[in-house]
Amino acid sequence: MNHRSTEHIPVLLDEVLKQLDPQPGQVFVDGTAGGGGHLLAIAERLGPKGLALGVDRDPLAIERIEALDQELPIALECDSYARIPRILAGHDIQGLDGILLDLGLSSDQLAETDRGFSFNVDGPLDLRFNPQTGEPAWRMIDRMSAEHLANLIYEYGEERQSRRIARAIVKAREKAPIRTSQQLAEIIRKSAPSRSRNEKIDPATRTFQALRIAVNQELQELDAALKVLPDCLLPGGKLAIISFHSLEDRPVKQSFRDDLRLEVITRKPIRPGVEEIARNSRSRSAKLRVACRV
């Protein structure tokens, strides 16, 4: 059991509440419950007759929220947000007033050193949101050809030095199996060091992002969700999605624009202000888009 309290600060919280505008008695789903920040704030506004259903793929996130001492109208499910239609059927819910997805990983997952999300501390190179299903990252990089790895790092990490990094990974694994986040981070830092002093991010950032996206099939899950979630909303119900990079934001923007079931509410994405970025640097790349069921 993991009963540590959350370290995650919810991003764009005021803006999400303003846009979704939860009212007493309504039913909402937070498809990425994480540390529960958005979920609890929504549930508070729904009152005893409402319901906030929190979904997360990570069993530790669900356990952490379950352990909270609160009396809010909350139900929890450990599952993917792409399966929300089935989850609703299980709860006998006919339609939703709002859905929130806050994509990516949480600060809690970064802090859990035994999961491999952080490349600043050593841990097993796992990278799965749900460590009970799917293939860990170490196994993925064990079996992939250099070409396949390079394509993956390029596509999901938008990393220009992907070929060089993939070759270095393949060379390193011939000598010793790559099993930890530090091992991989060092291989990347040596093969593709920062090109200039102005580059502030660690050279390993983009490759870790690519592996995490691939291991969790994040873009496939997002695509599947964008197809099914509009049908879960009541007329006037809102779908709000916070993304953190263009690979996520692009499909959200396109799907909101092209989906005849939806009307776009945010012509331009809502971004955090300077104060929020100063308080929580993780928010700096966040973009919130909202659409409403016609």
Ligand SMILES: C[S@@+](CC[C@H](N)C(=O)[O-])C[C@H]1O[C@@H](n2cnc3c(N)ncnc32)[C@H](O)[C@@H]1O
């Ligand atoms: C940025 S955090 C959410 C933080 C949350 N809004 C809060 O206020 O604490 C993203 C969460 O989404 C979860 N997640 C990622 N992909 C998912 C998916 N396909 N289905 C459900 N949860 C997912 C991750 O496990 C992580 O806990």
